[in-house]
Amino acid sequence: MLQQVNGQETSPLSCGNDPLSEDLQVFLGSDFQLAELDDLTKVNPVTPATVLRCLQERYQVDVFYTTAGCTLVALNPFKPVPHLYCPELMRDYHIAPQLQKLKPHIFTVGEQSYRNVKSLLEPVDQSIIVSGESGAGKTWTSRCLMKFYATVANSSASQETHETVERIEKRVLDSNPVMEAFGNACTLRNSNSSRFGKYIQLQLNRAQQMTGASVQTYLLEKTRVAYQAPLERNFHIFYQITKGASSSERLEWHLPEGAAFHWLPNSDRTLEEDCFEVTKDAMLHLGIDHSTQNNIFKILSGLLHLGNIHFDDSEDESQVCQPQEDAKCFVMTTASLLWIPKEELMETLRVRTITAGKQQQVFRKPCSRAECETRRDCLAKVTYARLFDWLVSVINGSICAEPSTWTTFIGLLDVYGFECFPNNNLEQLCINYANEKLQQHFVAHYLRAQQEEYAAEGLEWSFISYQDNQSCLDLIEGSPVSICSLINEECRLNRPSNATQLQTRIESTLSSNASLNRNKFSKDPNFIIAHYAGPVQYQIEGMVEKNKDPVPPELTRLLQHSQDSLLQKLFPSQEKEPNDLLGQSRAPVVTVVSRFKSSLEQLMQVLHSTTPHYIRCIKPNSHGHAQRFRAKEVLSQLEACGIVETVHISAAGFPIRVSFQSFLERYDLLRKSYPSQPRPSSRLPSSSPTKEHSASPFANLSPKRRWC
C-alpha cells in the first residue's frame, strides 16, 4: 500500500510497516546525498529499490533528468519549468567543453548526438529514441529537442545563411502544431496524446546546419474520427474549427455557434490545444494557402455532419433503411460540404453491391441499420486517414531539403509506448509489437553488444543476464508461422472469421513458444503474450476484420465522384479498387498488420544504420499532478524498460567510452610529460571502452593539471 509522507507517496518498498529491504538500508546508510547522484551507475547496490529511491529524492528537489548508463531517464515535471528549456541553457550545453560535466539533460543527449555528427565517427547519422507510456513526455521531449537543434544548428552561420536556416527551421518547427492538431487528441491519460507514431529526420549539411527535415508517420488511430471512448475527445482539429471559426467561416462550413455533433464529445472542455489561429498560421508557413485550408476545414465539417446521420431499422430486408427524421438535413449538408450528389451518398450508405457469377452480374442488397452506420463510419475514417497522409506529404514537400544539400541526419523517434488495457485488440498488438522491436534494438545494441565487445577484447567481465525478447518476437512475427501470419492468413482465406477457431489455430501451432498463453477462465476467445514489459491479454473477436480494414469499393467510388478539388486529389479516379481483399485477385493481401510490419522493418533498418541514443520518459503519477511521485507506478515503468539491468551493466562495466583518437588528442600533452607510459595498442578498435578514471595513468590529476 502506498503511503503519504510530506505530500510524497513513498515506495511500497520503503514504507512504514515493512522493514526496509537490506539493500536499501545499506544504500541509505551510505554518505551519498541521493538527490545529487546524477548517474544511476553510482547507486550502490544497484537494485530496483535503490534506483527508485534515488529518482524519488531527485524528483522531490525538482531534478528531473538522471543518467542511467547509455540512457537518460526523464521524469515528467507536470508543471512549467521554463528555466530548464531556455535558449541560454541550450547554448551552455552547446558550448560546454566537457558535456558530461554538466547536469544530465535532454540537451546533453541532443548535443552529444550533434557532436557525434561533427566528429564523423561511423555511424555518423544519429537517432534519439524517445519512449515511455502515454503522457510520459515523449512529444514534449521531441519538440524541445527540435527547438534545441533549431537554436544550436544555426549559431555559427553567417548572416545570410542564418536567415535561410532560420526560415527552414521555422517551417520544421511549424510542422509540430499542424501534426498535433490533426494527429493528437485528449485521452484519459493525456490531454494532448499523439494518436500516431513519428520519426522525424533533421537533415544537416556539411557545416552541421539544419537544411530541412522529413517526417515518417505510423499507424494513425483513425477509428477516433467516428468513435471516442467515454470522457475522451476526437482529434483536436475538429474542436479548433468549431470553436475558432469566424462568423463567415461558420456560414460557409455550416457550423453555427453551439451546434451539437455526435462525433464531438466533451467540447465544453477547453484545452490550450484548441488554438485554431496557431494551426492556421503554421499551415500557411508550410505553404498551405488560405483556399486549400478552407477546403480542408470544409471537408472536416462535412465529416462532423456525416456523424449526425442516424438510420431507423428497415421494415424488412428488401427495404433500405431511412435516415431518422432529424438526420435529413445532415444528409443535405454533408453532401454539399463534400461536394457529392446527395442521392449517391444515400445509396452508398444504404445499399451494398455484390458482383457475382461468370457474367460478373451486379446485385444490390439493402444494408441493415448497423451496416449503414458501419459504412458511414468507414467513409469518415478513410477520408480522414487520406487527408492526414496527404498533409504529411505536403509537410514533407515543404520541409524536406534537396538530397544534394544535406549529408547527415539526426532522427527523433516518438512512438506510442507499451499499452495494456482491460480490452486489447489489433491496435495494441501493433503498438506492443513496435515496442518489442525497439526493445530488441536496445538489447542488441547495448546490453548484448557491449558485453560481447568486452569479451572480444579479453576484458575481465562476468556476463550479466538480461531479458532477451527474441522468443516473444518470434511469436508475433516469426517465420514460417506467427500470430501475425495466422491473422493475415484468415484475411486471405476470405471466409467468415471465427474467433474460437483462430484461438485454436494459434494455440495448436504456436504452443511450443513459451511467450504464449491463454486466459482459460475467460469465455471470450483470447491469447496472452508475455511481453518484455508484462503479459497482455488480447481479445480475438474483431481482430481479423480490423486487420482487413475493408473499404467497400462503393465508398471509394463515391468520393472519386466528388467535385471538391482536394477530395479529387485524395481519391484519384484512376485508382485501382482494392479487390484483392475480396478474394478476386491473386495479389498478396495488404492488411493492417502486413503494412505495419513492413514500415517497422524499414524503420529498424534506418535505426540500425545510425548511432542510437535513448531517452526513457517516466510518468511520476497517472493523474498528471506536479510533485507527486507514486513509487509503484514508477517502478513498473522502470521495469518495463529494463532500466535496472541497463544501470547494472553500465555500473559494472565501462560507463565512459572514449575512442582512442579522442583519448590521444585529449591526453597527448601529458604523454609527452610521461614518456615511459605504455601507448595503447593500435590494434584495438577505435571505439574501445575506456574506464576513464581508472584506466588513465593520469586519473588522479585535477582537470586543471590534466590540461596544463
Ligand SMILES: Nc1ncnc2c1ncn2[C@@H]1O[C@H](COP(=O)(O)OP(=O)(O)OP(=O)(O)O)[C@@H](O)[C@H]1O
Ligand atoms: N519537460 C516537461 N516540462 C513540463 N511539462 C511536461 C514536460 N514533459 C511533459 N510535460 C507535460 O506532460 C504532458 C504529456 O506529455 P506528452 O504529450 O509529451 O506525453 P507523450 O509521452 O507524448 O504522450 P502520448 O504517448 O499520449 O502522446 C504535456 O502536455 C505537458 O503538460
